[in-house]
Amino acid sequence: MTSRSNRSATKAQPRGKMRGGKLVLGELDQHLGYFLRRLQLWVFHDFIETLKPMRVRPAQYSVLLLVEANPGRSQAAIGQALGIERARLARMLHDLERRKWIARHTNGSDARSHSVYLTAGGKKALVKIKRLAEKHEARLSAFLVPQRHRQLLSWLRKSS
Amino acid sequence: MTSRSNRSATKAQPRGKMRGGKLVLGELDQHLGYFLRRLQLWVFHDFIETLKPMRVRPAQYSVLLLVEANPGRSQAAIGQALGIERARLARMLHDLERRKWIARHTNGSDARSHSVYLTAGGKKALVKIKRLAEKHEARLSAFLVPQRHRQLLSWLRKSS
DNA sequence: TATTGTTATACTCTATAACTATA
DNA sequence: TATAGTTATAGAGTATAACAATA
Numbered sequence: 001m002t003s004r005s006n007r008s009a010t011k012a013q014p015r016g017k018m019r020g021g022k023l024v025l026g027e028l029d030q031h032l033g034y035f036l037r038r039l040q041l042w043v044f045h046d047f048i049e050t051l052k053p054m055r056v057r058p059a060q061y062s063v064l065l066l067v068e069a070n071p072g073r074s075q076a077a078i079g080q081a082l083g084i085e086r087a088r089l090a091r092m093l094h095d096l097e098r099r100k101w102i103a104r105h106t107n108g109s110d111a112r113s114h115s116v117y118l119t120a121g122g123k124k125a126l127v128k129i130k131r132l133a134e135k136h137e138a139r140l141s142a143f144l145v146p147q148r149h150r151q152l153l154s155w156l157r158k159s160s
Numbered sequence: 161m162t163s164r165s166n167r168s169a170t171k172a173q174p175r176g177k178m179r180g181g182k183l184v185l186g187e188l189d190q191h192l193g194y195f196l197r198r199l200q201l202w203v204f205h206d207f208i209e210t211l212k213p214m215r216v217r218p219a220q221y222s223v224l225l226l227v228e229a230n231p232g233r234s235q236a237a238i239g240q241a242l243g244i245e246r247a248r249l250a251r252m253l254h255d256l257e258r259r260k261w262i263a264r265h266t267n268g269s270d271a272r273s274h275s276v277y278l279t280a281g282g283k284k285a286l287v288k289i290k291r292l293a294e295k296h297e298a299r300l301s302a303f304l305v306p307q308r309h310r311q312l313l314s315w316l317r318k319s320s
Numbered sequence: 321t322a323t324t325g326t327t328a329t330a331c332t333c334t335a336t337a338a339c340t341a342t343a
Numbered sequence: 344t345a346t347a348g349t350t351a352t353a354g355a356g357t358a359t360a361a362c363a364a365t366a
Contacts, residue, residue, distance in 0.1 A: 023241040026229025027290070028222055032300060032309065033203040035316030037218065038243065040200040041357095042319075043193040057332080058197065062188055069186025076347060081183040083198065085334070090349055112342045112347040130187070140192060148315055149192065155308055156195030159202075201334095219356080236324060245357070250326055272324040272365050 043140060050136040054129050059084065061133065063092060064126055067102060067116050074113040075104075101125055203300060210296040214289050219244065221293065223252060224286055227262060227276050234273040235264075261285055 028034050047058050056064075062082055070077070079089040093116065096102045101122030104114040118126065141149045188194050207218050216224075222242055230237070239249040253276065256262045261282030264274040278286065301309045 023230045023233060023237055026225050028225045032313045033207060034222060036200050036203055039316055039319050040196050043196055047193060062194060065186050065188045070183045073183060077183055153192045156199055159199050159304060
């Protein structure tokens with residue numbers, strides 16, 4: 001996160017020296033998507049750095065939490081819930097399986113679908129992972145004022 | 161954007177049939193970053209689709225607006241303001257130059273730096289681009305309640 | 321030495337299509 | 344024929360490093 005000083009700079013530039021000062025955002029200042037993206041990048045960057053000891057990336061983390069909360073569900077169900085494309089999820093699960101954190105069993109009722117579970121090792125790792133994730137979330141809460149953090153979370157949650 | 165029904169599902173799963181219903185988010189429900197990412201993906205997807213007639217992507221759009229508001233500034237200044245890495249910006253500007261939307265002149269005072277400007281064609285294109293971007297922003301405003309949209313923008317702006 | 325811009329490489333994420341095996 | 348999962352490919356975004364020209 002960088003620039004901090006930008007008011008309603010829709011058209012004019014600040015007077016004064018041309019070469020030198022800070023840039024103005026211009027109409028970018030009116031675009032929610034821009035700020036949303038900047039904040040999201042900051043959050044992911046901090047998450048990745050904080051979770052680096054466990055080498056877990058945000059998408060992997062979301063899969064682990066979802067499998068924990070919904071053991072035995074199919075890849076299709078997981079992918080749909082998280083908005084992860086099935087091709088991408090297949091490779092992610094392959095990687096998580098290689099690390100012995102999740103296991104896939106063919107479901108009895110439908111031989112096509114795989115039921116996904118956390119392994120014992122996966123559950124153990126997830127404890128450590130969550131501890132790091134909490135540190136990240138605390139940093140994010142400090143970054144946004146707590147009351148803003150709650151309100152923002154509530155709004156974003158409703159929008160999903 | 162998919163799931164809509166998730167309360168405080170931190171640990172337990174809903175009782176009832178195991179295979180079938182919607183998945184619960186579990187602890188993911190407590191992570192601002194998750195909702196932030198989902199919303200950001202939605203916003204970018206809508207932006208890209210809306211701007212498809214002009215084939216402009218979000219990062220390109222941000223560069224065009226910034227150059228419009230700050231004509232003649234260096235690539236280094238632009239990249240720093242937008243948080244775009246100089247190597248990436250060099251390729252982006254190369255592309256925008258190829259499309260005859262921006263021009264680069266070597267600055268008299270420092271032969272290393274390039275001053276970036278919109279061309280006449282770039283300004284003309286930007287009019288059309290902004291018209292499409294407004295449609296996107298209107299859709300985003302409708303998606304979030306207007307008052308939420310304003311408050312959210314204000315918060316995110318302060319966080320940048 | 322440090323900075324500006326460039327090229328090149330690698331990795332992640334996203335979007336497709338093609339394929340298999342089941343249903 | 345449709346679905347679940349897999350593999351492969353291509354594009355964009357990000358992160359580096361190495362380089363040339365200039366300061």
